Amino acid sequence: xxxxxxxxxxxxxxxxxxxxxxxxxxxxxxxxxxxxxxxxxxxxxxxxxxxxxxxxxxxxxxxxxxxxxxxxxxxxxxxxxxxxxxxxxxxxxxxxxxxxxxxxxxxxxxxxxxxxxxxxxxxxxxxxxxxxxxxxxxxxxxxxxxxxxxxxxxxx
Amino acid sequence: xxxxxxxxxxxxxxxxxxxxxxxxxxxxxxxxxxxxxxxxxxxxxxxxxxxxxxxxxxxxxxxxxxxxxxxxxxxxxxxxxxxxxxxxxxxxxxxxxxxxxxxxxxxxxxxxxxxxxxxxxxxxxxxxxxxxxxxxxxxxxxxxxxxxxxxxxxxxxxxxxxxxxxxxxxxxxxxxxxxxxxxxxxxxxxxxxxxxxxxxxxxxxxxxxxxxxxxxxxxxxxxxxxxxxxxxxxxxxxxx
Numbered sequence: 001x002x003x004x005x006x007x008x009x010x011x012x013x014x015x016x017x018x019x020x021x022x023x024x025x026x027x028x029x030x031x032x033x034x035x036x037x038x039x040x041x042x043x044x045x046x047x048x049x050x051x052x053x054x055x056x057x058x059x060x061x062x063x064x065x066x067x068x069x070x071x072x073x074x075x076x077x078x079x080x081x082x083x084x085x086x087x088x089x090x091x092x093x094x095x096x097x098x099x100x101x102x103x104x105x106x107x108x109x110x111x112x113x114x115x116x117x118x119x120x121x122x123x124x125x126x127x128x129x130x131x132x133x134x135x136x137x138x139x140x141x142x143x144x145x146x147x148x149x150x151x152x153x154x155x156x
Numbered sequence: 157x158x159x160x161x162x163x164x165x166x167x168x169x170x171x172x173x174x175x176x177x178x179x180x181x182x183x184x185x186x187x188x189x190x191x192x193x194x195x196x197x198x199x200x201x202x203x204x205x206x207x208x209x210x211x212x213x214x215x216x217x218x219x220x221x222x223x224x225x226x227x228x229x230x231x232x233x234x235x236x237x238x239x240x241x242x243x244x245x246x247x248x249x250x251x252x253x254x255x256x257x258x259x260x261x262x263x264x265x266x267x268x269x270x271x272x273x274x275x276x277x278x279x280x281x282x283x284x285x286x287x288x289x290x291x292x293x294x295x296x297x298x299x300x301x302x303x304x305x306x307x308x309x310x311x312x313x314x315x316x317x318x319x320x321x322x323x324x325x326x327x328x329x330x331x332x333x334x335x336x337x338x339x340x341x342x343x344x345x346x347x348x349x350x351x352x353x354x355x356x357x358x359x360x361x362x363x364x365x366x367x368x369x370x371x372x373x374x375x376x377x378x379x380x381x382x383x384x385x386x387x388x389x390x391x392x393x394x395x396x
Contacts, residue, residue, distance in 0.1 A: 008233075010380070014376070018373065021372050102325065105328055143362070144275075144361075
């Protein structure tokens with residue numbers, strides 16, 4: 001009879017592993033949110049072009065959305081890197097353009113116009129332009145920070 | 157875990173003509189996409205198809221064939237048997253993923269002189285982890301069904317969730333009364349998206365610690381539930 005009961009026993013090790021993984025997952029989520037710090041000095045959409053004209057720096061438009069996982073990946077690997085963020089702040093006027101189509105059903109007019117002007121059909125899309133709106137560099141999607149660095153260094 | 161059951165599961169698959177043909181096909185695809193696609197981009201969808209066949213046949217068909225009650229007359233723990241079969245199926249999938257990745261790497265070295273091993277390696281890891289979740293979920297559904305109904309449930313869930321998300325998005329943007337309700341209660345769509353992301357996560361292109369832990373913990377939970385369901389299941393005599 002003991003053998004038949006043992007035949008149906010669920011291994012405690014599996015339950016322990018499941019609990020440990022669950023705790024690790026919750027912990028990583030909490031730690032991840034706490035550790036993420038955006039060092040880029042984002043500028044409002046309307047302030048981007050005037051500041052670019054005044055300083056002569058190109059604008060870096062970052063087209064993103066709340067639900068976009070690769071965008072969060074980009075934020076963690078690039079914008080939360082102090083050295084890279086300082087380079088961005090020094091060389092460009094960074095403007096974040098957040099798509100709200102999924103949440104609100106529509107975008108503000110300025111956001112929709114920018115998305116149309118720079119053909120930002122997917123997220124993340126990063127577009128480097130001068131104050132007049134001429135495109136100087138572009139990155140669609142996010143593979144790794146190396147790719148972002150290459151695109152950024154290619155902007156003149 | 158039972159090494160005998162794991163070894164037998166692996167042997168059964170890698171000596172089957174179907175699996176060998178599938179692996180050869182993956183190798184050809186690997187060489188083909190090495191010329192133009194992003195490294196490792198095709199593997200999540202292709203491996204998912206293979207995982208449906210490999211993971212789908214872990215327990216369900218044994219109920220229908222009547223072999224399972226023969227196995228369970230032996231002094232073998234049901235959960236150990238179930239987990240060993242899952243481990244064998246996952247190993248088989250990892251072999252297939254390894255072959256596919258290796259051939260893509262060879263192709264990239266031949267065409268571009270750059271193996272992009274770092275990108276392919278991450279992709280290999282993420283797809284392998286996703287395969288664990290797929291097998292775990294298929295076994296969970298198999299623990300209370302028979303034949304290949306677990307595959308049917310899995311496919312219906314995938315399609316159902318995606319269709320539901322699309323429909324809700326359409327209704328929300330339709331400006332109807334229901335659309336306004338959905339706009340005011342965005343938690344409904346976010347909840348559905350969260351369920352979809354947890355059950356059928358998309359393998360990222362880079363290493364994501366949170367994604368990895370989420371998938372592995374979901375797989376472990378699915379296996380625990382499968383073990384509890386399987387331990388209570390009565391195995392009838394005879395085949396279907």
